[in-house]
Amino acid sequence: MTERRGRFSILGVLLGAFFITSVLGVGLALRLGLDTAYDNTRNLWIAMTHADLEDAQDAMRARIDRMQRRNLWVAREVAHGDLSPDNAAIWDKTLAALVTNELDVTAIGLLTPDGHFRGYDPKTDKPLSGKADPEEDIIARSLMAYGPGQSITQFPRWNSLVNQVVISEMIPLFQRGQYVGSLVQLVSLGDFSRDLKTDPTEAGRTPFVIVNEHVIAHPSLSDWHQLHPPENLGSNDILGVLPRIDDLADPVLARMKQWQTFDFDNTPSRDGTSGSQAAALETDDGYHVIITRKFEESAGLPILMGMHFDPTVFTREWERLKLATMIGTAIMVLAIILAVMIAHYFTRPLKRFSAATRQLETGILDNLPILPGSHIIEFNDASRSFNKMAITLRDRERIGRLFGKFLPVTIAQQLLAADDDTGNVQSHQCEASILFVDLVGFTTLSEKIAPQRIVTILNAYFAKATAIIEENGGIITQFQGDAILAVFNAFDEVPGHADAAVRTAVALQKLVHNHLFDGEELRCRCGINTGLLVAGNVGAPDRLTFTVHGDAVNSAARLEAKNKELGTRILIASTTFEQLSDPAQARLADEILLRGRSETTAVYTIPIDGID
Structure with a gap:
């Protein structure tokens, strides 16, 4: 990759682009784009007020719900005598x-x-x-x-x-x-009224809570709850301690009966009720908008929550917007053109990088593009790092493929994922089914044809046999001349591993019966045993091989050899037979004495339609 000079920090580039496009362009464009700010801002304030009132109503309702739950709990406890x-x-x-x-x-x-x-x-x-x-x-x-x-x-x-x-x-x-x-x-x-936001610093908004034309919350009303009722306060004047709406210096509340309702985009409340109401009032100091909401849970006097604000502030904004229109139009157009050019230039490396990473995500590494350098330091570093990463991943994938040719894939993956390079895989004992497959008469065949053709025949046979074994969940641990040693459930969990081993043996018999391998006809014998084995590394520290050990493995090889004496193609041990999901597929072949055993054991064969 060609190194380039004159690179810049991405921070400097972004700050420069931000200044040009945002400060000069977008800033003025926003002022021009606010020609609808009058209505939008009014509606936004109404929506905010609607949400505030709904939150206040929900908070009030939540308070009442908590009190009701406490009352009901005490009533139940008293009724039960607890x-x-x-x-x-x-x-x-x-x-x-x-x-x-x-x-x-x-x-x-x-x-x-x-x-x-x-x-x-x-x-x-x-x-x-x-x-x-x-x-x-x-x-x-x-x-x-x-x-x-x-x-x-x-x-x-x-x-x-x-x-x-x-x-x-x-x-x-x-x-x-x-x-x-x-x-x-x-x-x-x-x-209760603290649930309503009554921050007097919010310019233009005046919150209030009214009960039967008496004010219980208002920015100009302080410490009203500490007032004492008159000496002669009666049951019909329970709110007389509170100021009336015309007692405050609030002309909007004082002229409550003159409010004129109007429609607005009123989103229903969360409980499905009609939500808030909007009204307007023209006073000497201008036009006011009032948003109110009733708290319906009252069993006595209704509570009316609301806010009113003066929208003349939006008129001032409108005048400023008109003044900026002529100046902003030309600058906005220029800023947009400049922003498009800058964005196009600086997004090309990102697009190339994005396309390359998407291809990398697919796992196909052969055709990954080489990203070119850039004048931007960070873009150039990213391209160089990506190219090096792609090379490393290709090498790692190649190593994995090579490992997979000489080791079971599961073991190869464990070695590649290990934190060290000792090549050690922890030995473990497990129950598994072992399949030993050997070609019949291959020694005689080897004496008749050239060695190179022997390799060709074996490779053709091993390729198809390996596919069958792996398709059924088996792992090949060794190729011994023309023989194959495969295990099921030794590394990866294989439910029904005895069935899988038998299914594989039947498929191998059909394979050699129905195919020629480089023009030669082959036959094979299979021995299957199920039992405990140990899987792990053996060898010197600098020369290891991975295999399986145990009497169960040896017995599978001996069963394969017994096929010749019994005239069968597949022999399975009684331990395998006992784990078959369908034992009826097997029939008893004989009672034999395996080498190293003191007692005879039953062995079974699997008849194959069209072959036996």
């Missing part, structure tokens, strides 16, 4: 444990049948007790009349025990059919 309000120590500990880390709960406790509240304040970690408000006592008595039921949400109302407007979650408690009181959880609207 928890009793009469056992004050356990009752108080249980309630305290239920609201541990639940800072959104203002109070939790028992409203007794005689109208007293005995509970716990998680924020102060102190007990809370006193006479319940008449309204809560009335609600509790109405729940008692209905009997055991669901947890009921009542909000909002003033609670004199905590001196706040609260939401209450209440459930009647019954034990052995007797009403023992009601479990009440209180959440102040001050905590």
Whole structure:
């Protein structure tokens, strides 16, 4: 590969291209492209507000769901007799444990049948007790009349025990059919309204929460939950402690009845309801947009959450956009042309590199392209590294192919993947089926024809035999002259290895019966045995061979030789016969005494249609 001079850092090139295309071109083009910013930004703000309100509603609903689950759990425990309000120590500990880390709960406790509240304040970690408000006592008595039921949400109302407007979650408690009181959880609207994002620093957006024309959350309303109700606050004026919408210096809320609704791209809420509503109001200081959302879970007074903002800011943007239009058009066109030229020049090496890596991914290494050099230092280094990697991979693939010709493929892969070059493969013992195949009368044939033709005949035979053996999951460990030693389940797991060995022997018999090898007819005999063997390396440190050892291997060779005495083509040991999935395919050949054995053993043969 030709070395080139005058290379540049890719960082310098990218920074230069970024400055030319982005700062001069895209920056001005964006200003021109914002000619629809008025509507888009307004819709974006509406969508953001819609999402904020939906998140706030989900958070409120989640708070209520948690309170309801706590109420239902306590009601079940009391009904089953596992928890009793009469056992004050356990009752108080249980309630305290239920609201541990639940800072959104203002109070939790028992409203007794005689109208007293005995509970716990998680924020102060102190007990809370006193006479319940008449309204809560009335609600509790109405729940008692209905009997055991669901947890009921009542909000909002003033609670004199905590001196706040609260939401209450209440459930009647019954034990052995007797009403023992009601479990009440209180959440102040001050905590509840924090679910609405009320960051006054968000220019143009004013969030609010309204209950029956009373404001409970607004940027101009501070510490409203610490106010005390008037001395004569009655049950029909439970929100009198809160300012009304016309008490604040907010002209949009003060003129709530003059809001004019309009349609917008209102995505339904996650629970499938209609979502938010949009309205507009024209005031002395401009045109305002209001987005509101009702919190529907209220069993009493409805909560209205919302935000309003002044979109005149978009008008100012529109004026600036019109001013930039004339100037930006020419610069944008020039920047686009320049960006295309630069991108075309600098992406060509990447495209070549991408195409080469895709070809490399296919595993076909022979036709991998040689990547040219580049003026860009990083591109040039990548091309050079890729070319060297391709050469290394080709060499590794060639070594793997050569290994595979002299060793079982599985062993060759283990050696190539090893971290060292000792060539050592851990010996291991396993049960396997051994197939020993030998050609009949090949010695006599060798005496009649030239040695070179002998090699040709053997190679033709071995090529087809090897394919059959490997197709059935076998691995050839040795070629011994004209004989083949193959094992099944010694290296790779072969389910039904006895069947695989028998299937291979039958296929080999059909092979030699139906084919000529360089014009010569061959016949073979097969011996199959199943048993324990040891597979591993043997030899000197600098000259190793991989093979299998054991009596099971020797017995397979002896069975092959016994074919000549018994006039059979395939002999299998009883250990193999016992593992056949279809023993009926074999028939007993004889009871023989193998060399080295003290007792006779049954051997079986496999008849082959069209041959035997």
